[in-house]
Amino acid sequence: MFDRRLLTHFDWVLLLLIFLVVSLGILNLYSATSAWETSGVPIYLKQVAWLGIGLIIALTISAFDYRHFEHYAFVLYGVNLLLLVCVLLFGRTSMGATRWLNLGFFSLQPSEIMKIVIILALARYFSENGINLGYSLGQLWVPFLLLGVPALLIMKQPDLGTAMLIIFIGMTMALFAGIRRGSLVILGALGLASAIGGWFLLHGYQRERIHTFLDPERDPLGSGYHIIQSKIAVGSGGFFGKGFMQGTQSQLSFLPERHTDFAFSVFAEEWGFLGSLVLILLYMILITWGIYIARRAGDRFGMFLALGVVAMMFWHIVVNLGMVIGLLPVVGVPLPLFSYGGTCMVTTMIGTGLLLSVSIRRFMF
Amino acid sequence: MSLDSNWSDVPGLRGRFLFLSAAAIAILLILVMRLWYLQVISSERYHALSEKNRIRILSIAAPRGAIYDRDAHLLVENRPSFTISILRKEAGEDDKDQILALLSSYLDTDIDQLKKRWKEGKKYSSYQPLVMAEDVSRDAVEKIQENAFNLPGIITEVRPIRSYPHGEMASHLFGYLGEITEDELKDPLFGDYRSGNFVGKSGIEKYLDQNLRGVNGERLIEVNVKGKELRTLKTLEPQPGKKVYLTLRKDLQLAAEEALGDKAGAAVVVNVKTGEILAMANRPAFSPSLFARGITAKEWVSLVKNPMHPLQNKAVKGQYPPGSTFKIVTALAALKAGVATPSTSVFCEGKLTVGNRDFRCWKKHGHGQTDLKKAIRESCDVWFYKVAQDLGIDKIAEMARDLGLGESLGYSIDAEKTGLIPDRQWKKKRFGARWYEGETAIAAIGQGYVLATPLQLAVMTAAVANGGTVFKPQVVARVEGRDGEIVFQYHPEMLREAEIPAAALAAVRKGMEAVPNEPGGTGWASHFDEVRIAGKTGTSQVVKLRDDKDLKPAEIAYKHRDHALFVSYAPAEAPEIAVAVVVEHGEHGGSGAGPVARAIYAKYFGLEKKAVEPVVDADALPAYDGD
Numbered sequence: 001m002f003d004r005r006l007l008t009h010f011d012w013v014l015l016l017l018i019f020l021v022v023s024l025g026i027l028n029l030y031s032a033t034s035a036w037e038t039s040g041v042p043i044y045l046k047q048v049a050w051l052g053i054g055l056i057i058a059l060t061i062s063a064f065d066y067r068h069f070e071h072y073a074f075v076l077y078g079v080n081l082l083l084l085v086c087v088l089l090f091g092r093t094s095m096g097a098t099r100w101l102n103l104g105f106f107s108l109q110p111s112e113i114m115k116i117v118i119i120l121a122l123a124r125y126f127s128e129n130g131i132n133l134g135y136s137l138g139q140l141w142v143p144f145l146l147l148g149v150p151a152l153l154i155m156k157q158p159d160l161g162t163a164m165l166i167i168f169i170g171m172t173m174a175l176f177a178g179i180r181r182g183s184l185v186i187l188g189a190l191g192l193a194s195a196i197g198g199w200f201l202l203h204g205y206q207r208e209r210i211h212t213f214l215d216p217e218r219d220p221l222g223s224g225y226h227i228i229q230s231k232i233a234v235g236s237g238g239f240f241g242k243g244f245m246q247g248t249q250s251q252l253s254f255l256p257e258r259h260t261d262f263a264f265s266v267f268a269e270e271w272g273f274l275g276s277l278v279l280i281l282l283y284m285i286l287i288t289w290g291i292y293i294a295r296r297a298g299d300r301f302g303m304f305l306a307l308g309v310v311a312m313m314f315w316h317i318v319v320n321l322g323m324v325i326g327l328l329p330v331v332g333v334p335l336p337l338f339s340y341g342g343t344c345m346v347t348t349m350i351g352t353g354l355l356l357s358v359s360i361r362r363f364m365f
Numbered sequence: 366m367s368l369d370s371n372w373s374d375v376p377g378l379r380g381r382f383l384f385l386s387a388a389a390i391a392i393l394l395i396l397v398m399r400l401w402y403l404q405v406i407s408s409e410r411y412h413a414l415s416e417k418n419r420i421r422i423l424s425i426a427a428p429r430g431a432i433y434d435r436d437a438h439l440l441v442e443n444r445p446s447f448t449i450s451i452l453r454k455e456a457g458e459d460d461k462d463q464i465l466a467l468l469s470s471y472l473d474t475d476i477d478q479l480k481k482r483w484k485e486g487k488k489y490s491s492y493q494p495l496v497m498a499e500d501v502s503r504d505a506v507e508k509i510q511e512n513a514f515n516l517p518g519i520i521t522e523v524r525p526i527r528s529y530p531h532g533e534m535a536s537h538l539f540g541y542l543g544e545i546t547e548d549e550l551k552d553p554l555f556g557d558y559r560s561g562n563f564v565g566k567s568g569i570e571k572y573l574d575q576n577l578r579g580v581n582g583e584r585l586i587e588v589n590v591k592g593k594e595l596r597t598l599k600t601l602e603p604q605p606g607k608k609v610y611l612t613l614r615k616d617l618q619l620a621a622e623e624a625l626g627d628k629a630g631a632a633v634v635v636n637v638k639t640g641e642i643l644a645m646a647n648r649p650a651f652s653p654s655l656f657a658r659g660i661t662a663k664e665w666v667s668l669v670k671n672p673m674h675p676l677q678n679k680a681v682k683g684q685y686p687p688g689s690t691f692k693i694v695t696a697l698a699a700l701k702a703g704v705a706t707p708s709t710s711v712f713c714e715g716k717l718t719v720g721n722r723d724f725r726c727w728k729k730h731g732h733g734q735t736d737l738k739k740a741i742r743e744s745c746d747v748w749f750y751k752v753a754q755d756l757g758i759d760k761i762a763e764m765a766r767d768l769g770l771g772e773s774l775g776y777s778i779d780a781e782k783t784g785l786i787p788d789r790q791w792k793k794k795r796f797g798a799r800w801y802e803g804e805t806a807i808a809a810i811g812q813g814y815v816l817a818t819p820l821q822l823a824v825m826t827a828a829v830a831n832g833g834t835v836f837k838p839q840v841v842a843r844v845e846g847r848d849g850e851i852v853f854q855y856h857p858e859m860l861r862e863a864e865i866p867a868a869a870l871a872a873v874r875k876g877m878e879a880v881p882n883e884p885g886g887t888g889w890a891s892h893f894d895e896v897r898i899a900g901k902t903g904t905s906q907v908v909k910l911r912d913d914k915d916l917k918p919a920e921i922a923y924k925h926r927d928h929a930l931f932v933s934y935a936p937a938e939a940p941e942i943a944v945a946v947v948v949e950h951g952e953h954g955g956s957g958a959g960p961v962a963r964a965i966y967a968k969y970f971g972l973e974k975k976a977v978e979p980v981v982d983a984d985a986l987p988a989y990d991g992d
Contacts, residue, residue, distance in 0.1 A: 238405070288386050288390065
């Protein structure tokens with residue numbers, strides 16, 4: 001059963017890139033959490049463990065032919081949708097949001113799985129319904145439905161960050177599949193209108209975040225605190241940085257999420273512009289390599305699948321970095337492969353596994 | 366499935382990929398440009414900000430909830446105290462010896478202790494204030510503040526600390542505080558605690574810690590590069606802990622403790638109709654304020670090594686042979702089983718032979734012809750030896766358990782001891798041996814294996830007084846939040862209902878009423894003319910066969926003296942409270958424990974003046990008021 005081509009065609013470049021970014025992330029976590037009270041396993045070691053789990057998941061998935069996923073794409077989608085409904089009905093609430101389903105032995109976050117499943121579902125739809133001249137609005141109603149229903153359910157939790165990411169991923173795939181120019185203009189107008197309309201549907205704290213983003217000094221110790229302190233951390237790093245474990249801003253206990261969402265500010269403070277540039281370049285190579293994998297994919301489904309995964313990573317990176325350096329409002333999105341967290345690591349590694357699977361099987365058809 | 370094999374030849378696909386890559390790179394380059402702006406162009410400004418703008422979050426300890434008695438008399442509160450902490454990061458590892466030396470001279474403490482604290486503090490963030498000394502005197506604080514320049518990283522904080530307006534009063538009940546341990550820190554129950562915080566370690570302080578602790582506040586302060594506080598940015602006020610009202614009556618508690626005085630022992634007062642604990646006195650006691658400021662090793666050792674065990678809550682953890690107070694149980698069991706009636710008469714000649722062994726009455730020359738009332742009043746052992754032979758141990762044990770002995774009473778504040786009520790089954794399990802008849806005789810007078818705590822004796826007496834209901838002894842009346850919301854409200858809880866024929870109860874109670882009120886009664890020392898008290902004395906042997914000639918006389922002096930017990934209730938005709946007193950090595954129940962109960966009743970019935978007067982003419986006292 002084991003195919004030798006799995007090895008000969010293995011995508012070592014992708015794996016190496018992943019490894020480099022995660023290593024920098026773990027190094028950074030070591031510094032970010034060094035001043036913490038030690039109780040149990042240190043955070044950076046836990047991240048090493050998550051990396052191990054993630055790699056096993058990625059390699060396992062890469063050993064499967066991704067076309068199996070094509071077959072089950074809509075079934076998975078349906079199940080995931082059901083889970084999202086379950087979350088709203090009997091989910092576990094923590095910090096004002098209901099995102100988890102308690103399964104007894106562990107908690108499941110269906111919105112996180114949806115990121116992958118929506119890619120599978122859309123990839124299948126677009127690969128089966130190719131229209132070379134580009135889709136018109138009327139022809140896009142199925143992908144819109146596929147995208148809109150889970151996005152609304154997730155927004156209801158409320159988890160604006162994940163909902164936006166899912167929409168970004170879906171839109172990226174749709175744009176690549178091709179949309180007629182006229183339809184694009186209408187879509188843009190619709191998007192603008194819904195953004196204005198959506199403002200009135202936002203929760204108080206979500207609106208507050210956007211207010212604060214536009215003018216952090218409004219509430220420097222409340223909701224603006226993170227942005228201001230993060231900018232000071234990043235900016236004070238200068239060109240060369242303050243040095244490993246020397247970041248005064250990050251070693252001081254003012255950033256509560258400095259190991260998760262704000263991990264990059266710690267890195268930028270200690271390694272400066274140079275370090276930040278290296279990290280962003282690594283991400284850039286990773287993204288373009290992902291696009292390259294899509295380019296040479298063996299079939300249309302593989303192409304859309306790879307593109308979807310790349311879009312997922314890309315928008316995570318952009319939204320997180322944008323938020324940390326004050327270009328985007330604070331929405332709790334972690335930096336993939338870099339922030340601490342098992343959920344994000346697992347999702348990203350499932351994506352990596354899918355990319356590997358597409359990459360390995362590029363010559364098979 | 367797929368459209369065709371050369372799907373990638375679709376026109377424009379190549380262009381789309383190029384566009385996609387370019388767009389992705391462009392967006393990432395925008396991020397790089399932003400970073401360039403922040404980290405290169407504005408770097409100096411932000412660097413200055415980061416130097417100047419050091420924000421630190423200091424925790425403000427929440428005052429623990431106050432503890433009141435049932436009439437809202439304040440029993441435990443808080444007072445402000447100065448705490449000296451150090452920020453290891455600011456002090457610096459290099460200068461630490463110098464700083465600690467200075468600090469030790471101002472604080473007048475051992476420098477090694479400070480060094481030890483510093484070393485322990487390395488487990489925590491160097492930016493987190495590390496407590497070096499608690500409850501520092503105002504003088505020391507002034508000296509430290511004057512020399513602040515030489516003491517970088519030293520922080521003086523005002524923290525609330527437990528204070529006890531009544532000193533040692535009810536210290537066992539309140540329990541003490543101690544610094545949170547590492548294990549406790551890991552426990553999610555202690556979520557918002559940090560190292561150096563104090564938590565309840567025993568008694569109410571531990572049992573109600575969750576309610577008493579409150580929510581710590583936070584102060585966001587801006588400090589300069591030297592760590593000196595520039596200004597407070599934001600204060601999140603701490604929320605004080607909840608108020609706890611006890612069922613205790615302060616005046617009774619104080620009276621009981623005063624009456625026990627220097628003796629070791631315990632006195633428990635319960636409401637016979639509800640099980641509320643009105644007083645729980647333990648002597649000797651400890652000063653909980655020692656713990657509030659952090660007890661020194663020396664003080665701790667002296668408490669632990671004290672042979673009178675000042676830390677032990679004897680009322681719930683002390684297990685004593687109940688001695689003759691147990692005769693109440695034996696009498697009730699005998700009457701219920703029908704092996705004796707109130708008029709059952711036994712001739713006491715000072716001893717009874719069971720099998721081939723002589724069991725002696727405390728009264729060498731015997732009580733003569735004795736019925737139930739006389740047997741209780743004068744505590745005749747022979748009457749009980751005799752009745753017990755017909756009754757058997759299992760019936761005695763059953764009655765004892767029905768009255769709340771030998772089992773946990775559900776008193777949840779401290780781990781209570783269960784005492785011990787032996788029966789055949791127990792002996793078989795424990796020793797693998799059969800029960801001997803002689804042991805029944807011994808058990809019938811509350812000696813041998815039988816053990817009870819003062820709390821159990823009080824509950825048992827209350828049950829006798831109220832007609833047989835065993836109430837769960839409770840001491841927390843109410844827990845009240847800051848805005849007056851009731852978090853916990855006490856309700857009387859019935860544990861069991863002993864089935865005792867009314868005639869049997871009446872007969873035993875009549876006997877108990879005679880104890881302090883009739884000539885020849887062993888409880889004369891607690892007699893009042895104004896209120897009729899009903900009770901039973903007890904003198905329990907600490908050492909088996911005390912007439913053992915091997916004992917050194919010096920040891921008999923204290924360690925091997927008998928325990929004195931007195932259980933009672935009043936008023937005899939309409940009981941309100943029950944009192945159990947145990948005085949360790951107090952020798953005779955009547956004279957050793959009786960006066961303690963008398964002082965409590967005097968307070969309860971407002972007869973304080975009487976309490977200090979001599980009870981009766983010395984001549985009128987029975988020759989021997991012992992067992």
